[in-house]
Amino acid sequence: MASFEQAASLAARVAVDGVKEQFSPQERMEAVWQMEEEELLYLPKPDTIRTKLLHMCRENKAAAVSGLVLAVMAFAIIFADKLTVYDPNGVNLMERLLPPSAAHWCGTDELGRDIFTRILYGGRVSLLVGVIPTAISMAIGIVLGMVSGYIRQMEAVIMRLADIVLAFPSIVLAMVVMYTLGATTTNIFIALSMIGWAKTARVVRSQTLSIREQEFVEAAKGMGVGKWTIMFRHILPNCLPSLIVLFTLNIPDAILSEANLSFLGVGTQPPDSSWGLMVSQARTFAQSSPWMLIFPSLAILIMVLALNFLGDGLRDVMDPHGR
Amino acid sequence: MLKYITKRIAVTVPVLIGVVFLIFVMLSVVPGDPLTVMMGEKVKVDVIERLSESMHLNDPWYVRFGWYLWDALHGDFGTSYKLSRSVSSLIANAFPKTLMLAVTAAALSWVIGIPAGIVSAIRKNSLADHLFMGFALCGVSIPAFSVGMILQNVFNGILPVSGFSSPKHLILPAVVLGWNAAGTIARLTRSSLLEVLEDDYIRTARAKGLAPVSVILGHALKNSLLPVITMMAIQVSSLLSGAVITETLFSIPGVGRLAVDAINSRDMPLLQGTVIFTTVVIIGGNLAADLLYSVVDPRIRVEGGK
Numbered sequence: 001m002a003s004f005e006q007a008a009s010l011a012a013r014v015a016v017d018g019v020k021e022q023f024s025p026q027e028r029m030e031a032v033w034q035m036e037e038e039e040l041l042y043l044p045k046p047d048t049i050r051t052k053l054l055h056m057c058r059e060n061k062a063a064a065v066s067g068l069v070l071a072v073m074a075f076a077i078i079f080a081d082k083l084t085v086y087d088p089n090g091v092n093l094m095e096r097l098l099p100p101s102a103a104h105w106c107g108t109d110e111l112g113r114d115i116f117t118r119i120l121y122g123g124r125v126s127l128l129v130g131v132i133p134t135a136i137s138m139a140i141g142i143v144l145g146m147v148s149g150y151i152r153q154m155e156a157v158i159m160r161l162a163d164i165v166l167a168f169p170s171i172v173l174a175m176v177v178m179y180t181l182g183a184t185t186t187n188i189f190i191a192l193s194m195i196g197w198a199k200t201a202r203v204v205r206s207q208t209l210s211i212r213e214q215e216f217v218e219a220a221k222g223m224g225v226g227k228w229t230i231m232f233r234h235i236l237p238n239c240l241p242s243l244i245v246l247f248t249l250n251i252p253d254a255i256l257s258e259a260n261l262s263f264l265g266v267g268t269q270p271p272d273s274s275w276g277l278m279v280s281q282a283r284t285f286a287q288s289s290p291w292m293l294i295f296p297s298l299a300i301l302i303m304v305l306a307l308n309f310l311g312d313g314l315r316d317v318m319d320p321h322g323r
Numbered sequence: 324m325l326k327y328i329t330k331r332i333a334v335t336v337p338v339l340i341g342v343v344f345l346i347f348v349m350l351s352v353v354p355g356d357p358l359t360v361m362m363g364e365k366v367k368v369d370v371i372e373r374l375s376e377s378m379h380l381n382d383p384w385y386v387r388f389g390w391y392l393w394d395a396l397h398g399d400f401g402t403s404y405k406l407s408r409s410v411s412s413l414i415a416n417a418f419p420k421t422l423m424l425a426v427t428a429a430a431l432s433w434v435i436g437i438p439a440g441i442v443s444a445i446r447k448n449s450l451a452d453h454l455f456m457g458f459a460l461c462g463v464s465i466p467a468f469s470v471g472m473i474l475q476n477v478f479n480g481i482l483p484v485s486g487f488s489s490p491k492h493l494i495l496p497a498v499v500l501g502w503n504a505a506g507t508i509a510r511l512t513r514s515s516l517l518e519v520l521e522d523d524y525i526r527t528a529r530a531k532g533l534a535p536v537s538v539i540l541g542h543a544l545k546n547s548l549l550p551v552i553t554m555m556a557i558q559v560s561s562l563l564s565g566a567v568i569t570e571t572l573f574s575i576p577g578v579g580r581l582a583v584d585a586i587n588s589r590d591m592p593l594l595q596g597t598v599i600f601t602t603v604v605i606i607g608g609n610l611a612a613d614l615l616y617s618v619v620d621p622r623i624r625v626e627g628g629k
Binding site for chain 2: 160161163164167168169170171172173175176177179180252256259260263264265266276279280282283286287290293294297300301304305308309
């Protein structure tokens with residue numbers, strides 16, 4: 001009996017072991033066809049997103065640690081007011097430009113404001129700018145990408161529009177949008193969303209093109225399901241793994257774009273603060289007070305690195321062929 | 324081949340017009356009267372009328388767009404409000420500096436990135452691999468101006484940290500700009516080489532007893548560099564736009580700096596001209612890259628030319 005189970009689980013592994021790609025799809029299908037009915041019971045279920053995540057945490061330590069680092073950073077940023085006694089905009093000229101100490105972990109700036117506190121509060125802007133425009137731009141990109149992949153008449157218009165947006169160097173286009181709209185945090189969201197959708201639309205379109213040819217879409221069509229239901233019920237869930245990866249890798253882009261805009265003076269405006277703005281404000285004092293420059297730079301580096309590691313790890317388990 | 328080139332160019336032209344149109348519309352809705360920006364509040368009415376007429380300011384926007392497109396095709400991007408010089412001559416003056424910076428940074432990123440990627444792929448998961456890849460990932464994860472400011476402070480007094488008067492002035496900006504590019508190139512070279520090394524013909528080459536060095540340099544590298552070449556061309560675009568930051572930080576009077584100055588002084592024709600110029604250069608670069616790629620990899624023009 002034991003040998004039967006072994007044989008069955010071996011057959012099952014041959015059949016569904018898609019992650020390791022040891023067998024071709026053809027070989028896997030043949031293995032399933034040759035199985036007896038009771039053997040099929042031993043077939044492992046196809047991987048869900050949750051099992052894929054667990055797999056990643058076991059196999060890819062860098063990605064797991066990055067996830068943890070991000071969780072800690074997000075926690076610290078959200079509960080900033082509980083974690084520090086200082087006011088982020090509290091000017092204290094007696095304590096200006098102090099080096100790091102027990103009282104001021106990351107030192108103070110030219111107005112005596114505690115830099116650690118400002119990093120926590122500035123992280124709110126950086127985190128929001130990372131997440132909100134990415135979410136908006138991806139929502140736009142998903143709809144336009146699916147429509148252009150599924151409804152042929154729309155394809156040319158949407159994709160030419162995407163070509164135009166992608167033709168611009170993104171920082172230059174963002175600069176012009178910010179110049180036109182005026183420099184406020186809300187407008188950073190709008191500018192980055194206007195630019196970011198094109199990349200998502202391309203990815204979703206190419207996935208839609210391949211998914212729409214599959215049998216289950218044919219079946220749904222045959223049963224008279226409408227095209228919007230097919231798009232959102234049948235095609236979208238199948239794009240989800242690569243969209244999760246794309247989301248993780250788009251956030252650091254947005255964070256760096258905001259930093260660049262703030263450096264150029266068309267991003268976050270004082271007295272509000274973001275990590276990018278803190279770095280660029282440190283310019284005058286960097287020689288004598290390097291902590292003003294180093295700690296906000298480190299904050300950006302750690303967050304973006306962690307997101308990149310996590311994104312790479314997610315891609316390995318979710319979307320092994322995508323790049 | 325000719326068919327492929329014509330097709331690629333035909334696709335590019337509408338994108339170009341779209342780009343100019345988008346920029347024109349966006350900058351036309353900016354509040355503020357250009358004549359006030361140009362001459363201040365105290366101007367005589369007849370002067371305003373004369374200038375409005377000559378600058379087509381009384382025409383509807385689509386007529387102005389037509390005029391702008393027509394002039395731009397003749398190399399005339401208007402006159403800068405603040406500097407009172409033609410935008411084309413300002414750009415012509417600034418572009419060589421931007422180009423020099425971008426080319427130096429690109430060369431630097433190739434010289435460092437490609438060998439680093441090759442070593443990482445051959446010695447996968449070794450210490451060298453982890454070091455190179457960590458370095459590469461840091462390069463794409465930190466804002467260029469952070470790196471630039473840190474370098475400016477470390478090398479203050481050793482190397483020139485701002486301005487543009489000698490080749491030495493290029494070193495720091497090129498390092499700042501090139502690090503990011505080198506990171507991307509190194510990561511791509513590594514993954515592409517690793518993929519090629521799995522191929523059958525590599526196994527054949529190894530099986531027939533070829534030295535590992537010539538398997539990699541003679542057989543694998545050639546094919547694995549195909550995507551790298553595309554990336555190199557795309558990077559010239561990101562280097563040119565990245566130059567906006569680097570030029571501002573290092574006070575290099577290039578096109579990017581011109582655009583930032585135009586924003587700060589609300590100089591619309593200058594901003595319009597620099598943005599359109601940069602974008603057109605980049606589109607041209609991408610087109611050239613596509614054509615180059617189809618020369619290197621004939622499969623593209625067979626499949627893409629249909």
